[in-house]
Amino acid sequence: MSQKQSEMITVRGLVLRERFTAGSDKFIDVLTEKYGIIEICVKGARKITGRNLAPAMLFSYSEFCLRQRGNMYYIDSAVPIKSFYSVSSDISSFALASYMAEVLSYSALSEQTGNDVMRLVLNIMYFLSEGKRKTGLLKAIFELRFMAETGFMPDIVACKNCAVYESDAMYFLIDEGIMYCGNCYTASADIAAIRISRAVLCALRHIMLSDFEKLFLFDLKNESLEILCGLAESYLTAQLGRNFKTLGFYKSVK
Ligand SMILES: [Zn+2]
CATH class of the missing domain: 1.20.1440 (de novo design (two linked rop proteins))
Known part of the structure; x- marks a missing residue:
């Protein structure tokens, strides 16, 4: 993403975590398709009348219009699409x-x-x-x-050694990500x-x-x-x- 100051981007994202600051703001970790997880600062998150609160709520899936300053994103406007708040x-x-x-x-x-x-x-x-x-x-x-x-x-297609597709017991090797059958393991x-x-x-x-x-x-x-x-x-x-x-x-x- 461009580091240009105040460039606006529009992304759909799912709010997966939130952290409140000592002031009235909060930070949210948002999963986006394009950029993976991004951190967004939500201004005035503790104020009941704050703008953009519903779309920035924990476990909301929303469309965000964001401004970037340094490594941080700020919400310009946002629209909620779906809330999973009951989670x-x-x-x-x-x-x-x-x-x-x-x-x-x-x-x-x-x-x-x-x-x-x-x-x-x-x-x-x-x-x-x-x-x-x-x-x-x-x-x-x-x-x-x-x-x-x-x-x-x-590689979970078959035993790495004899290529048998399945047997009563197979052994999955965690570090290698391969399988052996009971006879070969x-x-x-x-x-x-x-x-x-x-x-x-x-x-x-x-x-x-x-x-x-x-x-x-x-x-x-x-x-x-x-x-x-x-x-x-x-x-x-x-x-x-x-x-x-x-x-x-x-x-x-x-
Ligand atoms: Zn085998």
């Missing part, structure tokens, strides 16, 4: 939204990736606000599909591997490879879901090579 009434949903914001803030999104990631996150916000899907499942879908969309697709203290059943492998392939329209149309039983959740979280943190503060928060409240 903030459930602490684990709130924590998941904060975690998504932190993960996204470390990712540079291209325009095409930005569209897909925005669609993914908006859908997750929709399901969180409806409260009809398990938060853990939505978190795993976010982690795995986000990795697939941003260039971290693991040899346990080693140096290799982080997760044993996955047919059901978990099926869910893993579905999340990473299915058309977006079908992405949320599946479910997993408790034990399998737990394994999938562990795999998704380990894979994302290992591949991105960092710990996320908000992940600790999510775990403390789930």
Whole structure:
């Protein structure tokens, strides 16, 4: 984006986090398709009569007309499109939204990736606000599909050694992003591997490879879901090579 002073841009964005200042302003982290996460200063956010408050509310999806000064954006005008405010009434949903914001803030999104990631996150916000899907499942879908969309697709087509498509037990190697079947896998203290059943492998392939329209149309039983959740979280943190503060928060409240 141009560093030219006071250039105006119009973007659609989802408010994922907010921080209040000592004064009357607040800062919001907004996911946009074009620029990934951007930080916007909302003037007079504590005043009840402040302009542009509804579109800048937490978990609002809005169209923002912004001015840039230095690295900071300021709202010139904004129009709300959809609010997912009910997400903030459930602490684990709130924590998941904060975690998504932190993960996204470390990712540079291209325009095409930005569209897909925005669609993914908006859908997750929709399901969180409806409260009809398990938060853990939505978190795993976010982690795995986000990795697939941003260039971290693991090789989950078949066993890396013998090319068998599936077996009662497959082993997913977290750091390498590959799989071995039960016959080809040899346990080693140096290799982080997760044993996955047919059901978990099926869910893993579905999340990473299915058309977006079908992405949320599946479910997993408790034990399998737990394994999938562990795999998704380990894979994302290992591949991105960092710990996320908000992940600790999510775990403390789930
Ligand atoms: Zn094999």
